[in-house]
Amino acid sequence: MLLLAIETTCDETGAAVLEGPRPPDVGVPTIRSSVVASQIEIHQRFGGVVPEIAARAHVRQILPVIDEALKQANVTLADIEAIAVATRPGLVGALIVGLTAAKALALALDVPLIAIDHLEAHLYACQLSHPDREVYPCVGMVVSGGHTHLFECVGPLEAIPLGGTIDDAAGEAFDKVASLLGLGYPGGPEVERIAKGGNPKAFAFPRAFLHDERLDFSFSGLKTAVLYALRGQKGLDLTPPSAQLVADLAASFQVAVVDILVSKARQALRQKGLNRLGIGGGVAANGAFRDRLTTMAVADRIELFIPPMSLCTDNAAMAGVAFAKLAAGQIADDDVDVLAGLVRAGRRTP
Numbered sequence: 001m002l003l004l005a006i007e008t009t010c011d012e013t014g015a016a017v018l019e020g021p022r023p024p025d026v027g028v029p030t031i032r033s034s035v036v037a038s039q040i041e042i043h044q045r046f047g048g049v050v051p052e053i054a055a056r057a058h059v060r061q062i063l064p065v066i067d068e069a070l071k072q073a074n075v076t077l078a079d080i081e082a083i084a085v086a087t088r089p090g091l092v093g094a095l096i097v098g099l100t101a102a103k104a105l106a107l108a109l110d111v112p113l114i115a116i117d118h119l120e121a122h123l124y125a126c127q128l129s130h131p132d133r134e135v136y137p138c139v140g141m142v143v144s145g146g147h148t149h150l151f152e153c154v155g156p157l158e159a160i161p162l163g164g165t166i167d168d169a170a171g172e173a174f175d176k177v178a179s180l181l182g183l184g185y186p187g188g189p190e191v192e193r194i195a196k197g198g199n200p201k202a203f204a205f206p207r208a209f210l211h212d213e214r215l216d217f218s219f220s221g222l223k224t225a226v227l228y229a230l231r232g233q234k235g236l237d238l239t240p241p242s243a244q245l246v247a248d249l250a251a252s253f254q255v256a257v258v259d260i261l262v263s264k265a266r267q268a269l270r271q272k273g274l275n276r277l278g279i280g281g282g283v284a285a286n287g288a289f290r291d292r293l294t295t296m297a298v299a300d301r302i303e304l305f306i307p308p309m310s311l312c313t314d315n316a317a318m319a320g321v322a323f324a325k326l327a328a329g330q331i332a333d334d335d336v337d338v339l340a341g342l343v344r345a346g347r348r349t350p
């Protein structure tokens with residue numbers, strides 16, 4: 001059966017058509033099309049995502065993006081038998097645009113609506129991109145501009161929160177440090193590029209909670225440490241930094257973030273006695289992070305799942321987890337609403 005998936009949690013408007021088993025059968029769907037309209041250019045001059053502008057851009061883009069996804073899949077709305085939409089967590093104004101479109105379509109087509117948790121979807125991208133392998137149970141790690149979280153994923157619909165950032169997300173830290181260093185937005189790719197010419201040992205930046213049993217993260221102190229190293233202890237030295245200093249700061253910052261992320265993933269695997277690790281989110285594009293994850297996976301005999309970049313960054317296809325929900329009878333009520341934050345207490349519910 002064919003399902004139309006919609007994604008508007010942050011600054012990407014996404015729609016995808018997926019083909020998967022009809023309930024009660026279960027299985028990994030295939031992607032017939034996946035279209036993403038990025039808002040990067042719109043937010044670039046602000047150095048970050050502006051929520052209200054994001055919501056307005058979704059309003060403009062949602063229908064053309066859905067049309068394009070249907071066109072690329074060579075289907076029409078009449079062929080669609082279910083609608084899935086990310087309803088949490090994310091920017092409220094942005095989420096409402098996707099949910100409103102999804103509700104209207106589900107009502108008009110008289111098909112079931114499935115509410116998707118964006119973080120479960122990010123982790124499901126590991127299964128979607130490895131349909132012939134067993135991904136669950138695993139430790140799932142979502143590392144993006146908005147999220148840095150670890151989960152024990154018992155199955156596609158059962159992600160138990162293990163820890164997360166208490167302040168900035170890792171991608172957000174990359175973006176803020178890039179801005180401090182006078183680099184462009186989004187900052188991650190820029191910091192990675194500049195770091196290649198720098199010395200990762202030039203500055204011994206703090207690695208919060210590194211030796212703590214807790215599986216939480218904190219990146220705001222690291223960001224401030226970069227500022228002090230750049231501007232002096234009071235943050236007041238405004239002399240333009242040399243290119244080498246910028247490269248050394250970028251390299252030392254990046255290695256600190258990678259140290260933190262990889263060691264927390266390793267701790268989570270050990271604490272839960274699991275040997276599979278799934279990664280999601282835009283920071284997975286970082287070569288230093290991928291290399292260190294791969295080295296750790298080989299050393300610890302961990303099966304590592306990293307989706308291709310198009311499924312790591314925000315997209316609607318990862319909402320293919322909806323087929324598992326359909327099979328489990330988890331259909332959304334008509335009054336389903338959006339939720340800005342994470343469901344952190346206990347098990348995540350449908």
Ligand code: KG4
Nearest residue numbers: 144145146171186188189282283285286313
């Ligand atoms: O998942 P994503 O596309 O969007 C959300 O935040 O949901 O992730 C974007 C984040 C940005 O903060 C960006 O700076 C970061 O991922 N990022 C990177 C790299 N490419 C993107 N961070 C580090 N290294 C990269 N190569």
Ligand code: ZN
Nearest residue numbers: 118122144314
């Ligand atoms: Zn995301």
